[in-house]
Structures are given as C-alpha cells and as structure tokens.
Amino acid sequence: MKIAYSPCPNDTFVFHALTHGLIEGAPSFDVTYADIDVTNHLAIESDPNQHDVMKISFAALPWVLNDYALLSCGGALGRGCGPLVLTADEEHHPAYLRGKRVAVPSERSTAYILFRLWAAQQVEGDIGEIVVMPFHDIMPAVQKGDVDAGLVIHEARFTYQNYGLHKLVDLGDWWEKDTGHAIPLGAIIARRSIEQEALTGWIKQSIDYAWENPQASKDYVREHAQEMDDDVAQSHINLYVNEFTKELGEEGYEAIETFLYRAANDGLVPDTHLHKLRD
Template sequence: MAHSPCPNDTFAFHAWSHGLVPGAPEIDVTFADVDITNGMAERGEFDILKVSYAVLPYVLDEWTLLPCGGALGRGCGPLVLTCEPGTADDLAGKTVAVPSERSTAYLLFRLWAAASVGPLPSAVGVPPAKPGGGPPAGIGKIEVLPFDEIMPAVRDGHVDAGLVIHEARFTYQNYGLHKLADMGEHWEATTGLPIPLGAIIAKRSLGEARLHDLAAAARQSVLMAWDEPEASRSYVLDHAQEMDPAVADQHIGLYVNEFTAALGDDGYAAVRGLLTRAAAEGLVPPLGPHALEF
C-alpha cells in the first residue's frame, strides 16, 4: 500500500499497518505524496493506493474505489493564497502553483476558475483562449510544485498565487499570506455536497473476496483509531514532517470523519457529482454508469 505521510492517513491506517486489526490482510506501507501515488495508479503499481479522486476516470478499468478510508468532508477544501488580499479577477494572466495536475484540488480549482476567473490552460504553460467580451482572460500559467513548497514560493514571489491543501489551511497566516478563495466553499455552495479529496483504490485483479477484506480492514482501522486516538500519536508525529502536534490534531479532526469510515450516499453523490461535472466541462474522461460500484 502507498499513501501520504499526512496525519489523516497515518492516523486512519495506524492499526492496519501495525497488524492490530484482527484478521486483516497484512500490508507493507510506502509513504508517497499524492502526485506520486496518482502516477503509481496510472502505471498499475502497488495493490492499494491513496489517490486524488480526480485521477479515477483514468484508472477505474484496473482499479476499484473502496467505500472507506478516503478523505471527504465539509469546510475542508483547498485554498488559493496570495501575498496581498484580492479577488478572483486579480488572477487573470498570473502564475498559480498547484500540487498536481491530476489532483482533486486542481480539478476543484479549474471548476471554480471557469466560473470566477475565466478559461484555464489545458496544460502547464499553455496560454488560455481569450474570447472577446467574455470573462477575464484566465490564468496565465500553472506551475506544479510539491505541496509543502507552495506557500514559500508565494511568500517569496516566485509565483503569484498558490493552491494549497492539507495542513496549509491552518498555517498559511504564518507565511504572511491571504486567502483569496476557498474551493470547498464554492463547491458546497453550488452543489450542497461534501468535498471529495482523496480516495482509496485497490487492484480489481485481487478478486472480489480480497477486495471486501481490504475494505473491511480499512474501515476497522479507522474505527480503532477513533477508539484509541493516543495509540497512533507517536506514529503520526514521526511522519508529520515536523508539524506542530496541535496542527496535526486539527488536520486529523478535519479530514478523518464519517466519510472516512464509509462513503455513504452523500459521499458517492459527491464523487459522482465532481467527476460528472468535470467531464461535462471536458476536464476528465466521462465515467461509465457503473464505474464507482464496489
């Protein structure tokens, strides 16, 4: 299995990765940023991965979405940060750093920007179309950076704005930055659905019985984490990239929630809504009618 070293993942999967879930299949965990795991999914590497929901349309022939273990929620969306307060119009023609072109954060950003800024480039560095009399010209350039490098890049003037995820929601003020827009607020206001961020997927070739075992193990690991939150504390902090313990706790409280234990009807509706809407805008391939079924 490969997943991020972020507190939500290490907290949720501590029991499973340490062999504490009774009867669960054993897993060998590799830590990798989501941009890396997205690529792993497209190359068919590993058996279980934590990936961006945005990558699902490209990989669901080989992988299946597990109904638990992922990251969805409310009030937890990616943010666009700038050095000075501003509005969406201020991004016209500017350079924006993003954590991955296949990240859910970037997909949510593209949907927001299409409504708020104007057309976006379809690839890094490709200028957008400039329709006469339309919305603002759009983002000038997209630059992909590791998520932990984005806030310093904005602060130091290397990029005009940054799309941030994870614990940056709690720490951006420490960099002297300002929130220009909240992608989650826009998503929730326009859909009423929770914000889909990260998914747990597993190889279809493992077979139906093993896939159900994996889903059960993921769910039980989450429940055990809630039952004994201190059991994982040292493991979480060891991998939290020098994160303040209070920030790690905020991170877990926001991103490990009822949708982590079970996607449920609202969770599936959010995922389907995001990918259907993005497909309608030509941002991702369309999903088949049963693509998300487990």
C-alpha cells in the first residue's frame, strides 16, 4: 500500500509501527516523505491511484473529497498549536499588515486559510503581496527583511525567538476564542476504493503502539526530523499527537466543518464536495 506523509515528528511517531511491520494483519507500506504543501498538490493534481493514503491539510479537503475519504484517525487537530504570524519588529496591531509583504508556506493550507479568515476580521484594508515559500525559509526571510511578516507552522512555534522575531498573532488562539473549536490542521485521507474500516483499525493500533512504546520510534523520528533538536521534536509530538489523533469524534468533525464552511463562505475554498466530509 502506498502512503505519503511528512517527515515531521508527529507523523513519523504516529505511523512508525504501521510502516515497520509491527501491526498484525496490516499490509506492507511504501512510504513517500513530503511536506504537506507537496502532498496537498499531489492529492489535488495527481492521479488518485498514485497514493492510497495521504496526509494533507484540512484546507485542501474540498478539492479531493470526490476521490478520497477523510479518515477518522491519524490526523492533527488540537488546541494551543496554531500557526503564528511573525514580524522582525515588536508589532502587536493587525493594522501593521496593511500593504505589507507576507510570506506563507502554502495557499492551500490550514495556516493560510486561518490567516485570511483572521485578516478579513481584524485588518482594515488589504494586505499587500502574499509570497509563497518553503516554511523553513520563512523565518530567515523575515529576519533579513525580505518580507515584512511571515506565517509559520510546525516547530517554528518553539524556535522563532532564536531569530529575534516577534509574534504578531497566534492564529490558533484567535480561532479557539472566536469559535470555541480546536484547530483542524492535518487530515488523513484514503482512496474511496480502499476498505476503510480495516485501514482505520491499523492506524489506531499504530497510534496505541506509539503511545505504549514511546522509545521504539525515537531513531525513526530523529532520522527524518531534519536536524531538529530532540527536545523540540518531543515537544512537537506532545503538541500535535492527542486524543483527536486517535479519533476525531463529534467535536473534531464539528471543528472541521466550521473551518471549511467558513472558508467556503469567504470564497477561499469550494463548497462542492463538503457534503462528503463524513462519508
């Protein structure tokens, strides 16, 4: 079975057992490691037969629900784990972004959709230019003044101070206060032709194995963590692997629906296939 997910610690932690033959009855897996912006484009633009299972952004779901089903486990939702908007100067007012150049990791990411929803509510007037760049290039670009602000994700929550940068807004904090919901970040999708009950069961067993044997995946996580400090990698896992990873539940589905219907209402995503979210 072909699976694609990011090399980030939360994904390698969750899928270690599944992709290393540790789950009884599960098939072997051919793994593609790719940042979520890459998997978003693969899911939207490539042949659906190219990958059986993928980790993508929840923001990309409306484009793929005809071919892929959202699985109820394995993904990333949470609280206190949202994207940040950073600046080089200690700015604390949204108006600073009017007419500015803002670097973002993708225009089809949860982070970007949250940013646009927040900006529509909080920034009077138009933001200037949106510059898409790999997420690991964003903080250096803000630091050097190549852009005025940067939208960051992942471990940047723990490291942005190392670049002398300042937090303009925590978009997750804004989202939670505005809606009361957790933040929908990464979704696990599978081709609709695959028997989903068995696949979901294998992923849940992989999550349980990871929690019960936290040292077992340590070398695998470190191998793919892109020189990330072990403590930062563990903080990453602690933040993004939680009860929603094991089971979205009603609370998780409501958060996803609120996010996507809001985005569709603002013209940021299509609403064509949103009725298939729970199919």
